[in-house]
Amino acid sequence: MGISVHLHRVFQKYCGNLETIEAKGSTVQECLRNILILYPELEKAIFFAEGKLHPLIEVYVNSSSAYPDALKKEVNDGDKIHIIHTLAGG
Amino acid sequence: MLSQDELARYDRQIMIPEIGLPGQERLKKSRVFIAGAGGLGSPVSLYLAAAGVGTLVIADYDRVDITNLNRQILHWSKDVGAKKVESAREKIESLNANTKVEIIDETINDDNILGLTNGCDVIIDAMDNIAARFVLNRAAIKRGIPFIHGAVSGMEGRVTTIIPGETACIGCMYRDYTKPGKFPVLGVTPGVIGIIQATEVIKYLTGMGRLLTNRLLIYDGMDLRFREFKLSRNPECMECNTGKG
Numbered sequence: 379m380g381i382s383v384h385l386h387r388v389f390q391k392y393c394g395n396l397e398t399i400e401a402k403g404s405t406v407q408e409c410l411r412n413i414l415i416l417y418p419e420l421e422k423a424i425f426f427a428e429g430k431l432h433p434l435i436e437v438y439v440n441s442s443s444a445y446p447d448a449l450k451k452e453v454n455d456g457d458k459i460h461i462i463h464t465l466a467g468g
Numbered sequence: 469m470l471s472q473d474e475l476a477r478y479d480r481q482i483m484i485p486e487i488g489l490p491g492q493e494r495l496k497k498s499r500v501f502i503a504g505a506g507g508l509g510s511p512v513s514l515y516l517a518a519a520g521v522g523t524l525v526i527a528d529y530d531r532v533d534i535t536n537l538n539r540q541i542l543h544w545s546k547d548v549g550a551k552k553v554e555s556a557r558e559k560i561e562s563l564n565a566n567t568k569v570e571i572i573d574e575t576i577n578d579d580n581i582l583g584l585t586n587g588c589d590v591i592i593d594a595m596d597n598i599a600a601r602f603v604l605n606r607a608a609i610k611r612g613i614p615f616i617h618g619a620v621s622g623m624e625g626r627v628t629t630i631i632p633g634e635t636a637c638i639g640c641m642y643r644d645y646t647k648p649g650k651f652p653v654l655g656v657t658p659g660v661i662g663i664i665q666a667t668e669v670i671k672y673l674t675g676m677g678r679l680l681t682n683r684l685l686i687y688d689g690m691d692l693r694f695r696e697f698k699l700s701r702n703p704e705c706m707e708c709n710t711g712k713g
Contacts, residue, residue, distance in 0.1 A: 387690065433645035442698040443684070445641060460697070462686070464642060465619040465626055467651035468508045468596040468658065 379455045381409050386462040392420040406437055406459055407449035424461060434464040470496065474566055478520050486676035492520060496566075498673045499523040501585045503576055503604055504594030505552040506530075507653060508618050510542040511662030512592055512669075517560045517567040519670055524560065527572035527584060528552040539655030576600060581607040590669050593617045594662070597646045598638075602707070605630065605638035609708055614672055614679075618658075618665045621651045623689030625661035628699060629668045629680040632708065636682055636699035639707025660687055 380400040390397060394417070403409035407429070414421050426432040429449065437448035438460040444451040453459065470492060475482070482492050498521050502509050505528040513524055530552050532543040540552075547555040553571035560569050572584055581603055585591060591608045593601055593616060601617065608615035608630060615630040617638060630637050664685065671677040684697045703709065 433643040434647060436641075438697045441696070443636070443641065443700065446702060446704070464598070465621040465624060466596065466598050466646065467621045467653055468504055468506055468594050468619060 381453050381455065382458045383409055383413060384458060384460045386460075388463055389420060389423055389461060392423055393417040401459075404452060404454075405449065406439065406444060406451045406453060409453060409459060410449070410461075434466075436462050436464055438462070469493075471566075474520065477564070477566070481519065484676075487674050491674035491676065494673055494675075495520045495670065496522045498589050499525065499587050500590050500592060500669060500673075501525045501527070501588040502592045502594055503527050503600065504596065505540070505542055505556040506536065506594060506596065507539040507620060507655070507658030508662045508665065509556070509592075509594035510540050511659050512594055512618075512666045513542065513556060513560055514563060515663060515666040516669060517564045517569075519666070520564070521567060521669075521673070523568045523570060525570045525572065525584070525588060526553055526556050527574070527576055528556070529573060529575045539653055539658050541655070541659075576603055578603055578606065582610060585611060585613075589613060590672060591615045592665055592669065593619070594665075596651070598642055599644060599646050601638050601642075602644050605707055608632055609637065616665045616668050618661045620653055620657045620661050623654055623657055625657050625687045625689075626684055627661055627664045627668070627680060627687075628682075628684045629672070631679070631681055634681065636701050637705065637708040639705045640702040641684070641699060654689070657687075657689055660689070 380402050383399045383401050401409035401412050424435050437444040439451050478492050481487050502513050505526050532547045532550050534548050542556045542559050553573050557569040557571050585607050591604050609632045612632050618627045682699045686695045
């Protein structure tokens with residue numbers, strides 16, 4: 379059993395159109411790094427620089443906001459991570 | 469005191485026990501600041517006027533462009549080229565002359581926002597960029613009044629109700645970063661989100677129901693589903709914990 383990473387629609391094109399990817403890791407960052415090994419094109423969409431998420435990326439763990447230190451957030455088997463995109467239009 | 473015309477006009481909502489005559493009178497006495505007369509500002513202002521909010525203060529510096537008309541339902545073909553706030557006032561007063569509309573034809577910023585929101589009970593976010601939302605968020609915190617955040621793009625939207633000192637604020641959720649450029653949007657998306665924002669305002673003003681506090685409601689029009697995420701205050705937030713300066 380791993381961690382389910384749910385990707386917003388805009389990111390699914392980088393991951394074989396998958397909505398959910400199973401990952402291993404003890405933090406959000408470890409889970410994302412493991413996913414990027416399989417889907418390297420996702421990196422430019424969610425990371426601003428090494429070890430830094432793009433400012434418009436939001437992370438929720440078990441439906442709770444992981445802001446501001448989302449990458450350091452600890453996760454356990456069975457947890458759900460949602461990666462979504464901030465909206466700014468009005 | 470409500471007139472006979474108002475009693476008839478609002479009859480169906482006065483029948484809601486949680487509103488009743490006291491709630492309707494509270495709506496009449498209320499003053500709501502709407503930042504933006506565009507996609508979100510259109511449904512918000514129309515529904516608040518229809519519900520009988522006494523005064524709407526609407527701020528927008530822009531003029532109506534034909535590309536606005538797929539979503540900004542306050543503005544019609546004849547209004548292209550007109551000031552949005554003037555077009556908005558005309559429609560709202562035609563809908564309900566009992567609602568007073570005050571218009572502000574200027575850009576909001578940290579220097580003018582406290583003056584512009586003077587006497588307002590609620591601030592509504594109908595803006596199109598994150599930087600302006602930080603300005604509104606700071607004003608709401610300084611005034612100690614609710615801020616109803618809404619945003620849209622494409623077929624997706626989001627809403628949360630911010631109560632200063634009690635809930636997560638914009639600074640607890642976002643970094644102040646604005647991606648330049650125009651955004652895609654189908655007109656019904658700000659329609660859905662704006663109506664939820666108006667619902668929150670009416671609930672707050674009348675004291676009914678459970679507000680969308682510390683909850684980010686996300687609307688996905690593609691799959692037609694709503695999802696809710698929990699928010700919490702960031703103890704190190706520079707906006708709501710040290711931003712009162």
